[in-house]
Amino acid sequence: MLTSQRKQLILEKLAAEGQVLSKELSTLFDVSEDTIRRDLRELAAEGHLQRVHGGALPSSSAVATFSERKSLKIDEKQRVARKGVELISDGQVVIIDGGTTTSELITLLPPELSITVVTHSPGIALGLVEHPTIDVILIGGRLYKHSIVTVGAAAIEGIGHIHADLFFMGVTGIHPEAGLTTGDYEEACIKRAFSGRAAETVVLASPEKVNAASPFVIGDLSLINTLVIEEETNADWIRLVEEQGVSVIKA
Numbered sequence: 001m002l003t004s005q006r007k008q009l010i011l012e013k014l015a016a017e018g019q020v021l022s023k024e025l026s027t028l029f030d031v032s033e034d035t036i037r038r039d040l041r042e043l044a045a046e047g048h049l050q051r052v053h054g055g056a057l058p059s060s061s062a063v064a065t066f067s068e069r070k071s072l073k074i075d076e077k078q079r080v081a082r083k084g085v086e087l088i089s090d091g092q093v094v095i096i097d098g099g100t101t102t103s104e105l106i107t108l109l110p111p112e113l114s115i116t117v118v119t120h121s122p123g124i125a126l127g128l129v130e131h132p133t134i135d136v137i138l139i140g141g142r143l144y145k146h147s148i149v150t151v152g153a154a155a156i157e158g159i160g161h162i163h164a165d166l167f168f169m170g171v172t173g174i175h176p177e178a179g180l181t182t183g184d185y186e187e188a189c190i191k192r193a194f195s196g197r198a199a200e201t202v203v204l205a206s207p208e209k210v211n212a213a214s215p216f217v218i219g220d221l222s223l224i225n226t227l228v229i230e231e232e233t234n235a236d237w238i239r240l241v242e243e244q245g246v247s248v249i250k251a
Contacts, residue, residue, distance in 0.1 A: 206230070
């Protein structure tokens, strides 16, 4: 079998099963594990999958530039964002992460809603400027241009002075085994810090993030309380998430 044929079959198996294991692939194709690891390494370099210990997971498509991601799965993002709005109550302090789904969330906030929003996203802050009854606290720091959010020591220090009711966390991948992941190390640190300052952490997951993984781990699924997903999400996958104590809401 040609290498290109084997790689294509690996990707087909990954798409069908949601993960592949190096040892199983070695047996299936009757080649060494070193050969399989080389295949996975090359496929990962091409952006087709995310390597993990012992195998690989689907690579999240939510790691493109912000402008590219804004036009991805818009209807789905609006549906999960609308469910997210239902979790917010008057008088709360709500942390809103940067991201394209949370950008949809703020457009759906009722004009009479009175809350305080804490964010490290200049875009989220600007999106709320015209809202009559929402106070905005903008966390400063070094601007990470890819996601248009602040990161670094100054951001971590600012986060440490907050006690919030809700945190809407943005992720690029959510997987029962790989947990919550994102495409940047410092962003992962910021997300963990925000989660530690909120009574409840919510993830609004559009379809491209479900059962996918990115290079940097935010934490296990136990880090979050609630996951909002599309109605059509695989029932077995939902069960695996719920078994880890996460409340799942379908949009």
